[in-house]
Amino acid sequence: MIYGYCRCSTDDTKQDIKRQERELISMGVPSENIFLEYAHATEVKNRTEFNRLLNTLSSGDTLIATELSRITRSTKDLIDILEYAKQTKIKLILGSFMVDCTSEELDPMTEGMLKMMAVFAELERNIISQRVKSGMAHAKAKGSKIGRPQLTQESIPDKFWKYYKLYNNKQINISEFARILNCSRTTVYKYISIAQDS
Numbered sequence: 001m002i003y004g005y006c007r008c009s010t011d012d013t014k015q016d017i018k019r020q021e022r023e024l025i026s027m028g029v030p031s032e033n034i035f036l037e038y039a040h041a042t043e044v045k046n047r048t049e050f051n052r053l054l055n056t057l058s059s060g061d062t063l064i065a066t067e068l069s070r071i072t073r074s075t076k077d078l079i080d081i082l083e084y085a086k087q088t089k090i091k092l093i094l095g096s097f098m099v100d101c102t103s104e105e106l107d108p109m110t111e112g113m114l115k116m117m118a119v120f121a122e123l124e125r126n127i128i129s130q131r132v133k134s135g136m137a138h139a140k141a142k143g144s145k146i147g148r149p150q151l152t153q154e155s156i157p158d159k160f161w162k163y164y165k166l167y168n169n170k171q172i173n174i175s176e177f178a179r180i181l182n183c184s185r186t187t188v189y190k191y192i193s194i195a196q197d198s
Contacts, residue, residue, distance in 0.1 A: 002062045004029035006036045007070045020066045038184040044077045062091040069121045078118035
């Protein structure tokens, strides 16, 4: 079986995960086998959908992501995922780079290249993080308000209210609700909390 994984760091109001989804479909991943998630690249252990995907994979399966950074930006996590791929005997396709772990032994050159890619992905993440912190410190020094705007009933997407009754009537579960809204379950729970307080 072929499976795909899409990930964005922030929610659908700031990043469009659909581009990754379209790319995966064009690479041969059935739409029903695509796992979508809004989570940070370094939080592999806390990623519900990614871990659900790993538990779904079996020997001979293929996992596709549009690029390595969608899976992780941590060298340590990449090494753990690679070991999992070797044990499970699956194939990883990360953009145009293929890592075939279905045979007895992984090609050392392929493994080395993948680990180098992980180092550069982690370096890029650290540079971005440093720039963000510097920018926030500069903005704070100028008196700008830092942080996300407060979530209110008015800022909840209209689509939520359309399907909220179905959720309340137990016609859809939280995972289905999140998929419909194209956001994480955590975000849906926040919306629900505000809706219940109204």
